[in-house]
Amino acid sequence: MHKYIYLLIVIVTIALIRILPVTLIRRKIDNRFIRSFLYYVPYVTLAVMTFPAIMEATGSPLAGAAALVLGIVAAWFGLGLFPVSIICCLVVFVLEFIL
Amino acid sequence: MNKKQAFLNGLRDGIPIGLGYYAVAFSLGIIARKAGLNAVEGFFNSILSRASAGEYAGLTMILTHATVVETFLVSFITNARYMLMTTALSQRFSPDTSVFKRIAVAFCMTDEIFGATIARPGYVIPQYTYGLTAIAGPLWGLGTASGIIAGGIMPARAVSALSVALYGMFIAIIIPPARRERPVLICVIVSFLLSYLCSDSCALPIPYVHEISAGTRTIILTVLISAVAALVAPVKEEGPEHA
Numbered sequence: 001m002h003k004y005i006y007l008l009i010v011i012v013t014i015a016l017i018r019i020l021p022v023t024l025i026r027r028k029i030d031n032r033f034i035r036s037f038l039y040y041v042p043y044v045t046l047a048v049m050t051f052p053a054i055m056e057a058t059g060s061p062l063a064g065a066a067a068l069v070l071g072i073v074a075a076w077f078g079l080g081l082f083p084v085s086i087i088c089c090l091v092v093f094v095l096e097f098i099l
Numbered sequence: 100m101n102k103k104q105a106f107l108n109g110l111r112d113g114i115p116i117g118l119g120y121y122a123v124a125f126s127l128g129i130i131a132r133k134a135g136l137n138a139v140e141g142f143f144n145s146i147l148s149r150a151s152a153g154e155y156a157g158l159t160m161i162l163t164h165a166t167v168v169e170t171f172l173v174s175f176i177t178n179a180r181y182m183l184m185t186t187a188l189s190q191r192f193s194p195d196t197s198v199f200k201r202i203a204v205a206f207c208m209t210d211e212i213f214g215a216t217i218a219r220p221g222y223v224i225p226q227y228t229y230g231l232t233a234i235a236g237p238l239w240g241l242g243t244a245s246g247i248i249a250g251g252i253m254p255a256r257a258v259s260a261l262s263v264a265l266y267g268m269f270i271a272i273i274i275p276p277a278r279r280e281r282p283v284l285i286c287v288i289v290s291f292l293l294s295y296l297c298s299d300s301c302a303l304p305i306p307y308v309h310e311i312s313a314g315t316r317t318i319i320l321t322v323l324i325s326a327v328a329a330l331v332a333p334v335k336e337e338g339p340e341h342a
Contacts, residue, residue: 042180085267
C-alpha cells in the first residue's frame with residue numbers, strides 16, 4: 001500500500017474521532033462500563049506503546065530502560081511534559097556516551 | 100471577553116505548548132523519516148493529525164506494511180482518548196454555539212489544548228482554542244519537518260537520544276494520574292508487564308504470541324486491560340472530566 005493511503009486512513013480516523021462526539025452526543029453518557037472503559041483506555045494504550053518499545057528505540061536497550069525509570073521518577077515528582085522528555089533524552093545521550 | 104482578546108490570549112498560552120510540541124515532534128520526525136516521508140509530507144501530516152501517539156502508530160503501520168483494517172483499528176484505539184475529550188467538551192458549549200464552531204473546536208483537540216480549553220471556567224470560547232492551535236499546530240508540524248531533515252545529518256547517538264522524547268511525553272501523561280489513582284497505577288504496571296511478556300524483547304518469548312505485530316498487540320492489550328479495569332474499578336458517577 002502507498003504511504004499516502006496509510007496517512008489518509010489515520011488523518012480521517014483521527015478527525016472523525018474528534019468531531020463525531022460533539023455532533024452526535026449532546027447528552028452525557030450514562031453507561032458506567034463504557035465511561036469507565038473509555039477512562040482507562042488512554043493510559044493503558046500509552047503504557048503498552050511505551051514499554052518495551054523505549055528499549056528498542058535506543059542504540060543500547062539499557063539506556064532506554066534507564067530513560068524509562070528516570071522519566072517515571074521525574075513525572076512522579078510533578079515535572080511536566082517538556083522537562084520529562086528532555087530528561088529521557090539526556091539520560092540516553094549520557095549513557096550511550098559511557099556504555 | 101471579546102473574541103479578539105480571547106484569540107490573542109490563546110496565542111499567548113499556545114507558545115509554551117508549541118515549544119514543547121516542537122521538541123517532541125522532532126522525535127516523531129525521526130520515525131517519519133524511517134517511514135519514508137519527506138519534510139513537506141511530514142509537515143502536512145502532522146498539522147492535519149496533531150496526535151503524538153496516533154501519528155507514531157500510523158507511521159509504525161507504514162513500516163510494518165499493515166493492512167487497511169489493522170491501520171484503522173490501531174488509529175482508532177490510539178486516538179480513542181480524543182473521543183473522551185470531545186465528549187467532555189460537548190458538555191461545555193454554550194447552547195447557541197453553532198455546529199460549525201463545535202466541529203472546529205473539536206478538531207483542535209490535543210491533550211494539552213483540551214487541558215487549556217477546559218481549565219477556563221464557564222462556556223468554551225471557540226476563539227481561545229483557535230488561538231492555541233494557531234500557534235501550537237504549526238510548531239508541531241515544523242518540529243516534525245525539522246526531525247525529518249536533521250534526522251539524516253545528525254550523529255546516530257544524538258538521534259538515539261532524541262528518539263526517546265516521544266516516550267518521555269507518554270510517560271509524563273500517564274504517571275501523574277497513576278500517582279493520584281490506584282487503579283490507573285495498577286493498569287500502567289500491568290500494561291508494562293503484559294506488553295513486555297507478549298513482545299520480541301521478552302527473555303522467554305511466548306510461542307506465536309511474540310509474532311503478533313506491535314499494532315495488533317496494542318489493540319488487544321488495550322481492550323483487554325481497560326475492560327478488566329472498568330469491571331473491577333468502575334469510575335465514580337461524577338467521573339473525572341479530564342482523562
